[in-house]
Amino acid sequence: MSSLPILVLNSGSSSIKFSVYEAGDGERTKLFEGAVDGIGTDLGKLWIKDATGKKLVDETPAVPTRAVAFKMVADALHSGDFPIPAAIGHRTVCGGPTITENQRITPELIDEIESYSALAPLHTPIAVFIMREALKLFPGVPNFAVLDTYFHRTLPEVAKQMPIPAEYVAMGVRRYGYHGISYESIIHQLEPNVPEKLIVAHLGNGASISAIRNGKCLDTSMALTPTSGIISGSRTGDIDPGIVIFILKKIAETTPNALEAADKLETVVSKKSGLLGVSELSNDMRDLRDAINAGNAKARLAVDKFTWTIARWIGSYVAELNGLDMLVFTGGIGENDIAARAEICAGLGALGIVVDPTRNNVRGEAVISADNSPVKVRVIPPAEDLIIVNHVVRLLG
């Protein structure tokens, strides 16, 4: 295959991030990356920088809508200053129950993904909007959906199945798992020495953890939506369903319309809870660490809740894997929060997890376990865009 420029698109609620790689035979070179930030706010920003970090575009245009934002990306890439992409990979959080393989995007595929928007209501509407715009604004360029749920397709039935009435299971309610592209990228970086029994903790603003056997996902903490599993920045993680019912009934006292009440409930469990809810201060770990240093007890409790939950999850995954060879931390907190890694691992000596404080005193890629630790503990930054490019190249054939 001759070298082809591949565009990777990753869209969030207020930003569209993108990168372009040159992909040849086994070669992947990042050419540049950029983003339109602040969509729908007064703080619109378009920036593009090359692989050395040099800013090529740095503007502050008005970005009232997502459509305007994506047009800016398309216009920039058609300006003649950058190579026109030969193919586009879309990070796609959830394909629903029917789309489990990464594949070429067609209008029918978009409709099918959209029909399961209720399963990932914060992500899918944005993703399908960008897919439709990309088909229009890059005519003739093949687009591919690369799914976060793809890595979790190997989950055994016992992990996928939810203990609920069959009628809801038939609607597609099950464990899907998220952050799959990040997990794939960790496996990719460990290859060819992927340990048999592996736990990867993706700890970012959203947090999840997976048990992986021989490179295949055995269990993962997120289920139907990213709100489940570990407590994260502003999400509850797993909680007693009775709490959700209690909150819903409270909301219904002032919001009699059931769908409106459900929307408000969703805001409570996914945007106002987690580290933010407990600390009443911030969803951002850096803010919480500053507050802890200043003696803030609620920030301390929020972070304790976070690390305590993760330690418990690691314990249950060691049981599920029947042992452990390696624990990997990734994501913004996993890579950078030295204290969180130390706190999580502090009580896990009996599981063979022994972190060396000096080795742990780093940000970014490192082995942080002690020489006598039966379990190797590593920090590995994810390389998600590279994985998307790899899938696109594979699917281009």
Ligand code: AMP
């Ligand atoms: P991500 O979603 O992967 O970008 O991760 C975002 C999270 O990583 C936020 O909670 C940040 O506060 C946290 N984070 C980033 N850098 C640091 C750092 N130096 N120390 C502690 N937490 C950090």
